[in-house]
Amino acid sequence: MIETPYLLFLGDAPDQLAAKVAQGIRDWRPDNCVAQLRMEGCKADVRLPEMDLAAAKAAGAKTLVIGVANRGGIISAAWKKVLVQALEEGFDLASGLHNLLRDEEDLAAVARATGRTLHDVRVPSVKYPIANGEPRSGKRCLAVGTDCSVGKMYTSLAMDLEMKKRGLKSSFRATGQTGILVTGNGVPLDAVVADFMAGSVEWLTPDNDEDHWDHIEGQGSLFHVSYSGVTMALVHGGQPDALVLSHEPTRAHMRGLPGYALPSLEALRDTALPLARVANPKAQVTGVSVNTSALGEDEALSLLESIEKRMGLPTVDPFRQGAARLVDALDAI
């Protein structure tokens, strides 16, 4: 568990896109964000108060989160100076970078000396159990995609936010680096050892109130041959009551796999639902989430309408339209 609230470190981000992790935290958990810290030359801005370490500390920030991608996989000397100082000021550090904070000798030594914690969210910090498949109380919703990176995390975060707005019991359950930094905890599923994948998902989504919904962040796709095993562990470990089909309509082929066409939404439904019912016989497909960011408004709305008609399921782009209709559909379960 990463201590909140956060000071978001934007470093010397060359553009806004480089700070997309910070932007995600800012968008989805504004209450967790005290301020942003930008170095000289930083071209990103997530519209939080600007504070230095001392001011952020005084304002209550507990953890400095690296909300920016580093260039060439190297933590630069300029960054180091800020990070070391942050530890000295009493901040924990959290990072989703490929190169780990703990592998930097100076950071590790200063963290030891100051008693602070380095959170490398790409590395599992828990000894997960092997899945036991036992039914759990409470409800679970999983977004499954026709491909990787089609908007599954966004869909789950939007549904969680909509339920919270309605005063319903809801949790977002992160299974990837960005999701973990957004919400402060989770399972870095792609880094879990094979035998414990499904068990880690069970661990992440334990027994809960009968009217509580877990919105489980999806990973990969059952049709993406590089990562389908990870998706399978989510379908069986997550025991979803509800599946939301997620799709990006303009993709020419599966992400990173030029020889592989995307499956239809029908094929995704017909594959995912029987598999989900192995772990939860009551599983249903409750909606479709389409990422229409590459389309104009008219084209997008017309596509959503035609998919809704074809599939007989509420179909929305949660970014354009919000997730209200996807949440409404959960009431039926």
Next chain:
Amino acid sequence: MIETPYLLFLGDAPDQLAAKVAQGIRDWRPDNCVAQLRMEGCKADVRLPEMDLAAAKAAGAKTLVIGVANRGGIISAAWKKVLVQALEEGFDLASGLHNLLRDEEDLAAVARATGRTLHDVRVPSVKYPIANGEPRSGKRCLAVGTDCSVGKMYTSLAMDLEMKKRGLKSSFRATGQTGILVTGNGVPLDAVVADFMAGSVEWLTPDNDEDHWDHIEGQGSLFHVSYSGVTMALVHGGQPDALVLSHEPTRAHMRGLPGYALPSLEALRDTALPLARVANPKAQVTGVSVNTSALGEDEALSLLESIEKRMGLPTVDPFRQGAARLVDALDAI
């Protein structure tokens, strides 16, 4: 790669079952076995010449393989004495034990000092790639089970042996501890990090002659919620041309999951084949392998006949009948 031939260490095995790893190596790779080494009180016997370390060394053995399960997860002082002496005599050590040879300080120190290798086959020793899904030359056959531990490894080893007897090009590709010790190499798939599972299977079954068959050892089951993600990585990473359905007919529920019934062979076929065709559109189900060890001869033969009729596929128990008909069915591909 573990250096062959082996000296099989049976230790102080309390019964024959405790030495089943040694028995597997003896059964499937007799040419790799120089001798067995039994300590006082050993109740197992795999019917190899008895040799001590010096005699086995003189007879050409390169690696001492621990072919016996240890009690309580502890490598006893009595074993240690033999293992240390083996390193001193110039043997490498190989083990599939849960507790690792490398974690034993004395063994690690003696191995360093003598320049010998400790092979802990439960731990991946390779940095596997992420799967790229590109079609590979050569043919591949994967056994998929209605459940875990239904005879998938046995089926693949029997098919490999039958093809070799016929002078055909064939490799057994191990994905579990026993299989790796039997054949001297492989991927300990259940210990691979999630993102690299399918890639490790691609790595294990690379481009080959067009008339060469890889017989890939299956793991878990698409219907076993604890391990289905591992199975999925085999189905997509392995790109099988042929699937053999494996089944144990007397099981009351999925192994370790009292609440889960076994799927029918039809359900397994209808689930596995479309998934396999994502990675290899030419994939076919070519046969059924049934472990009838719990049945009498008449009952077994009658069951095999009825399944064959029902499924329209060659159906055998390779232990009772050999794998000839399963291999014949590959000719059609």
